[in-house]
Amino acid sequence: MQTLHVDASTWMHRLTPRLKLGALAALGILLFLTDNLALLGLAVAIGALLYFSTGLPVSEALKRLRPVVLTIIVVALFSLIFNPVHVAAVTVLRLTALTLFAAVVTATTSIAAFIDEITALAVPLEKVGLLKAADIGLSVGLVVRFVPEILDRYRAIREAHEARGIKIRMTTALVPLIILTLRDADNIAAAIDARGIRRH
Numbered sequence: 001m002q003t004l005h006v007d008a009s010t011w012m013h014r015l016t017p018r019l020k021l022g023a024l025a026a027l028g029i030l031l032f033l034t035d036n037l038a039l040l041g042l043a044v045a046i047g048a049l050l051y052f053s054t055g056l057p058v059s060e061a062l063k064r065l066r067p068v069v070l071t072i073i074v075v076a077l078f079s080l081i082f083n084p085v086h087v088a089a090v091t092v093l094r095l096t097a098l099t100l101f102a103a104v105v106t107a108t109t110s111i112a113a114f115i116d117e118i119t120a121l122a123v124p125l126e127k128v129g130l131l132k133a134a135d136i137g138l139s140v141g142l143v144v145r146f147v148p149e150i151l152d153r154y155r156a157i158r159e160a161h162e163a164r165g166i167k168i169r170m171t172t173a174l175v176p177l178i179i180l181t182l183r184d185a186d187n188i189a190a191a192i193d194a195r196g197i198r199r200h
Contacts (some may be wrong), residue, residue, distance in 0.1 A: 008055030
């Protein structure tokens with residue numbers, strides 16, 4: 001099974017997950033407080049520098065970004081239709097910078113560390129009876145962990161279509177992708193219950 005985490009030993013890997021998540025949240029706020037193209041461009045450059053320093057081979061790093069870049073391009077096209085060029089450029093640079101910084105955090109933080117940190121951050125909410133901290137940590141960890149699996153499922157469906165000479169369309173790919181994802185979710189839930197991970 002693939003994972004977004006990169007097994008390396010860079011200085012970013014050694015930072016605590018809490019510091020990285022806090023920095024990501026702060027950067028997200030700061031990026032939305034400015035529409036200066038130069039500053040946003042600088043943020044993109046720093047994000048790219050950090051991302052390509054996580055220990056990933058360049059080809060793999062670019063491959064991981066491909067689905068998100070396609071999404072950003074679609075957003076840019078819609079933004080250009082309904083907004084001035086400056087607004088569209090600001091939107092694209094913000095999304096690109098955030099994507100790169102988030103990719104750095106997921107590449108340098110293990111899933112176990114993610115779960116532990118999110119669980120610890122959710123404990124105050126559990127104390128006031130709003131939720132179960134362990135459930136939130138487990139949920140976030142599973143989402144981060146299985147994003148590559150869902151992308152692999154989509155590629156397998158696309159290749160199956162191509163092998164049969166069928167043109168890939170979102171409508172024909174979405175239904176089997178949802179079914180396979182839900183089946184995996186059922187299997188994972190059964191495995192979690194069988195191991196008694198959620199005891200409440």
